[in-house]
Amino acid sequence: MDGSRPGADDAGAVDAVRGTQADADELLYILEHSDSVALIVQDLATLEKLTVRSIEGPIERSLRFIILLTDEPAPSVATKLLSFSQVMALGEGAQLQTASSKRTDLATLMYTSGTSGRPKGVMLSHGNLLSQITAACAVVRPQSGEGVLSILPIWHCYERTFEYFVLSQGCTQIYTNIRQVKKDLKQFQPRYMVGVPRLWESIYEGVQKQFREQPANKQKLVQFFLQQSHRYIYARRTLQNLNLENLQPTLIDKLVALAQAIALWPIHQLGDRLVYKQVRTAMGNQIKFVVSGGGSIAEHLEDFYEVVGIQILGGYGLTETAPITHVRRPWHNLRGADGEPVPGTETRIVNPETRQDLATGQQGLVLLRGPQVMQGYYKNPEATAKAINPEGWFDTGDLGKVTAADDLIITGRAKDTIVLTNGENIEPQPIENACQRSPFIDQIMLVGQDQKMLGALIVPNTEALEQWAAAQGKTLAFQSEADSRALTLEHTSVQELYRQELNREVKGRPGYRPDERIGPFELMTEPMSAENGMMTQTLKIRRAVVMERYRGMIDAMFS
Secondary structure (H helix, E strand, O other): OOOHHHHHHHHOOOEEEOOOOOOHHHHHHHHHHOOOOEEEEOOHHHHHHHHHOOOOOHHHHHOOEEEEOOOOOOOOOOOEEEEHHHHHHHHOOOOOOOOOOOOOOEEEEEEOOOOOOOOOEEEEEHHHHHHHHHHHHOOOOOOOOOEEEEOOOOOOHHHHHHHHHHHHOOOEEEEOOOOOHHHHHHHHOOOEEEEOHHHHHHHHHHHHHHHHOOOHHHHHHHHHHHHHHHHHHHHHHHHOOOOOOOOOOOHHHHHHHHHHHHHHHHHHHHHHHHHHHHHHHHOOOOOOEEEEOOOOOOHHHHHHHHHHOOOEEEEEEOHHHOOEEEEOEOOEOOOOOOOEEOOOOEEEEEOOOOOOEOOOOOOEEEEEEOOOOOOEEOOOHHHHHHHEOOOOOEEEEEEEEEOOOOOEEEEEEHHHOEEOOOOOEEOHHHHHHHHOOOOOEEEEEEEOOOOOOEEEEEEEOHHHHHHHHHHOOOEEOOOOOOOOOEEOOOOHHHHHHHHHHHHHHHHOOOOOOHHHOEEEEEEOOOOOOOOOOOEOOOOOEOHHHHHHHOHHHHHHHHO
């Protein structure tokens, strides 16, 4: 945690935060929209990114000073500029004067990820943030000194409030990044970890890559253990009433599950000793559980981590709710669901058009009310009134349902719903999650609004594809080459491989409907990332940005 944020809290200041990877236009928009009187930048590169675009006009007039959190030689700017050493020197001998803030006072402006349009400034009070500590305490009480590994941007709402919690419990906070995470897991052996689905996918892919590099006989043995262990964990879930496909098992269901669990337990234990223990060792071998947010977890990831003995506690929330509203409990970890509400939180599922309450198990629009709901959008009363009704219910914009045990299951984003010409509504996320079970698919985004069928933009897993090509005595090329042994992404055999993968994964999904079949698709060489603007900082796809960038390709797919 950088020292500027708690310092601002102590001073009673309101911060407006953003990551350095955001483009200059977005940073300057937030700087001006937030009416900031001071600017704190991480390094010289960030400052230069802003000054190149010129901090001028209303922004320059409102800024009193700029703090550079390094001692790098800085360019000349009109606004007073202080280096980190200069700020520290100013503080020497000064008397600390903390502000007397109330729970209802504004604490921060957290700008939304901007997946569509301009980011909105979410007004979170001290009470909103403090409610998150209470919420987390209802789920886990870590011991003082236990290590927590964090990989998310420290300015992000999810990471920020989780930090408040773990530090309030006396934990040791360990920061890492995507390049160092595997090394840090082994070195620091954390007890807990917080992340997003893309992180768990990355670790999973690394393990699968190691499996694929083993001799053929070892690969077969690993696959045998994984298949039998999958059967074992599903039987165990049924016995625990934690099988999402059968939440109310009959006595016969439980007897069958018990017989399966007893028969498969020795195989699962042998697989644990020979295979799964190595996966846990690679992750430090001390993790009690990991907490996942920022999107739904694909079913194959849930299954894999349960098989290898690493428990994932999925949750749900938004920036507007500070962010946690629901989380799975260690003693009631219903895989595939987003958890029970945290203390003080109410959930309603309503018809999107009539706003009438729907029965348990029916899908509708998710409304929330609780101590974590924001005060509103900064300088945007119209958007605030649209999001929060007079009774305090916040419209999440998400579609979902609740179980009889009050577990929330998010099924999609209302704005992401794809409507085909036959009137069928398709939620893309669950289908995309299913497709990512394929070792040949790294990223996928469904398209098809107002079309007869779904289409897909796919970023291949190049390592898996290269191994597949090598097994056929071929090489993989991303451009046309004279070598007759080189396969391009447009080659018939490559296209047929992906057609088979899509058909198998989509049709194998529970509750499959014919309208969910994927028709045309395109294989893309450019991954979707935060750096190229096609993903948010928490690695969620910016669908509107991708649609705009590949509009011509998408139109051609359906022509």
